[in-house]
Amino acid sequence: xxxxxxxxxxxxxxxxxxxxxxxxxxxxxxxxxxxxxxxxxxxxxxxxxxxxxxxxxxxxxxxxxxxxxxxxxxxxxxxxxxxxxxxxxxxxxxxxxxxxxxxxxxxxxxxxxxxxxxxxxxxxxxxxxxxxxxxxxxxxxxxxxxxxxxxxxxxxxxxxxxxxxxxxxxxxxxxxxxxxxxxxxxxxxxxxxxxxxxxxxxxxxxxxxxxxxxxxxxxxxxxxxxxxxx
Amino acid sequence: xxxxxxxxxxxxxxxxxxxxxxxxxxxxxxxxxxxxxxxxxxxxxxxxxxxxxxxxxxxxxxxxxxxxxxxxxxxxxxxxxxxxxxxxxxxxxxxxxxxxxxxxxxxxxxxxxxxxxxxxxxxxxxxxxxxxxxxxxxxxxxxxxxxxxxxxxxxxxxxxxxxxxxxxxxxxx
Ligand SMILES: [Zn+2]
Numbered sequence: 001x002x003x004x005x006x007x008x009x010x011x012x013x014x015x016x017x018x019x020x021x022x023x024x025x026x027x028x029x030x031x032x033x034x035x036x037x038x039x040x041x042x043x044x045x046x047x048x049x050x051x052x053x054x055x056x057x058x059x060x061x062x063x064x065x066x067x068x069x070x071x072x073x074x075x076x077x078x079x080x081x082x083x084x085x086x087x088x089x090x091x092x093x094x095x096x097x098x099x100x101x102x103x104x105x106x107x108x109x110x111x112x113x114x115x116x117x118x119x120x121x122x123x124x125x126x127x128x129x130x131x132x133x134x135x136x137x138x139x140x141x142x143x144x145x146x147x148x149x150x151x152x153x154x155x156x157x158x159x160x161x162x163x164x165x166x167x168x169x170x171x172x173x174x175x176x177x178x179x180x181x182x183x184x185x186x187x188x189x190x191x192x193x194x195x196x197x198x199x200x201x202x203x204x205x206x207x208x209x210x211x212x213x214x215x216x217x218x219x220x221x222x223x224x225x226x227x228x229x230x
Numbered sequence: 231x232x233x234x235x236x237x238x239x240x241x242x243x244x245x246x247x248x249x250x251x252x253x254x255x256x257x258x259x260x261x262x263x264x265x266x267x268x269x270x271x272x273x274x275x276x277x278x279x280x281x282x283x284x285x286x287x288x289x290x291x292x293x294x295x296x297x298x299x300x301x302x303x304x305x306x307x308x309x310x311x312x313x314x315x316x317x318x319x320x321x322x323x324x325x326x327x328x329x330x331x332x333x334x335x336x337x338x339x340x341x342x343x344x345x346x347x348x349x350x351x352x353x354x355x356x357x358x359x360x361x362x363x364x365x366x367x368x369x370x371x372x373x374x375x376x377x378x379x380x381x382x383x384x385x386x387x388x389x390x391x392x393x394x395x396x397x398x399x400x401x402x403x
Contacts (some may be wrong), residue, residue, distance in 0.1 A: 001274050003401075006258075006361040007295050007371075012252045014291060038328040045328070049250040058245055058274040085343060127271075 004028055004035045009042055034221055053225070056114050065196035112223030113194040114141045114174070131228045134185035138227070140177040140192055144169030147221065149194035152177055157188025157229075161210045163203045169196070183229050189227050196221040241277050247276075248291060252298045258329045258336060258360065269305060273298050296371055303352060306340060331381035335397035346389055350374075351382040358383055359401065364389035 004012075004025055011017050012025055029036050043147045116139045121148045126138070144150045151166040164179065183190065195206055207215035215224075249340035261321050277284060278298060284293055305359055339359060343352045349374070357368040358379070365383065366376035390398060 002364070005363040005367060006254075006329050007292065007363065007367075009328060010254075010295070011289070011291055014247070016289065016291060034330075037326075038330075041326045042250070044326075045254050046250045050252060054242055055271055057271050059242055067402055118231045162291045 002040075003032065006038070009035070009039050013039070013042055013046070025078075055127035056225075057127050058126060059114065103178055112143050112145075112196065112221065113192065113225050115139070115192060115225045115227060116141060126225070126227060129226060129228060131230050132183055133230065134183050136183045138181045138183060139193075140181070140194070140225075141174045142177065142194040142196075143172060143174050144194075144196050145172050145221070147198055149197045149200050150175075151195040151197070151201055153171070153193045153195065153206055153210055154181070155191045155193070155210055156186060157190070159211060161207050163206050166200055166203075183227075185229075188227055191224050191226045194223045196223070241274055244277065244290060245274050246292070248294045251291060252294055252330050255295060255342040256302055258327050258333075259299070259340070259356070266303065269298070269301050273301050276301070298326070299353070299356060300385060303349075303356065306344065308348075317373065329360045330401060331360050331397055335395070335400075336360055338395055338397065342390070342395070347386060350387055354379050354382040355386050362401075 002127075008017075008025060012022065017025070029039060078221075117124060117126055117132070117136055126132070132138070140152060142150050142152070147169050149166055150169050151163060153161060153163045155161045167178070169175075181192075193210060193215075193216060195201065195209070199219075201217070201220070205217065209215055209220075209222075217223055249270065253266065255373055256269040256273075259265045260269060273294065277306070278296065308339050323389070327336070329336060331339065336395045339355070343355055347355065354368055357363045357371060358365065363371070364376075365379040369376040372379070388400075
């Protein structure tokens with residue numbers, strides 16, 4: 001028996017084949033346990049894939065026009081940046097809880113939150129799960145879309161939540177947070193969150209929401225990025 | 231406001247739709263999860279370079295499957311000796327496969343291929359034996375004739391004649 005090719009199985013799943021092309025494949029799948037198992041393996045891969053965030057490395061790079069805008073914003077924010085340097089505190093972890101990324105914007109839509117690493121002369125986006133050393137300076141960028149407020153917060157491997165502040169959103173488009181974060185030497189997962197709301201949220205409501213699993217908050221969109229401190 | 235240089239090829243959208251296809255492909259051929267994840271990113275970053283040929287493609291899934299395969303084979307060709315996860319230590323989702331051959335067979339096949347065959351034959355054999363494509367399907371994806379594919383596959387089969395691996399009997403009894 002000639003099996004169905006791996007690519008055909010993908011195309012079948014994606015609904016890319018017409019009825020004429022599908023009929024013999026359906027017949028084969030009904031009779032061939034091996035191919036049925038291969039198809040269900042693809043389904044399993046898909047199910048796990050859609051739960052993981054899009055790696056920042058493949059998100060579009062800013063054009064020179066956007067860079068120019070970012071540079072102007074950086075010049076204005078320079079005093080704020082210098083003043084607003086936060087140091088994340090934490091305690092060495094044992095049995096760290098897994099940070100569950102909220103599912104509101106996985107696979108599709110606009111990027112709501114990105115973490116960028118700054119070096120002396122450049123910056124690049126980080127992907128979720130990337131390992132970073134202590135002392136690394138991380139810059140967060142968010143897209144508030146139509147929302148009026150963005151609250152930036154973090155959660156370390158022990159589940160300790162820090163709310164860094166609530167900012168007035170400046171509309172759609174990637175906006176650089178007016179402060180950088182320097183990673184301390186605590187090891188483990190460090191999650192950052194952007195909570196997008198239309199009214200200013202109470203800090204303790206944010207605290208409560210981020211301590212839940214899964215993370216949930218009324219009338220909000222929540223984006224996250226998770227880094228590994230080592 | 232217009233953005234100079236903005237491009238309508240939405241790579242994030244392609245990733246969301248076809249990323250699992252690319253990931254599956256990379257896992258089958260590379261067998262090391264970190265390598266596979268790395269290769270997936272490489273594939274989507276390459277789309278910037280291939281954007282013109284990509285737009286001419288009728289099927290993004292075929293095009294991505296091909297780029298992913300090429301990317302993986304190039305990685306295998308250029309790596310000297312890199313640690314790979316032993317098959318038995320991979321998590322179950324990674325150990326299973328959507329290819330016609332199981333993981334051990336793929337590993338054996340790739341080792342035999344890289345040792346003796348030219349790159350075009352390597353491509354033909356992977357698409358035919360690992361993915362179960364017919365000679366004509368392989369020909370379509372590589373832009374050569376089905377007959378040319380058949381010839382290269384027979385060359386490879388001939389090289390196995392003295393000591394045929396067990397997986398060959400399973401798929402071509
Ligand atoms: Zn079959």
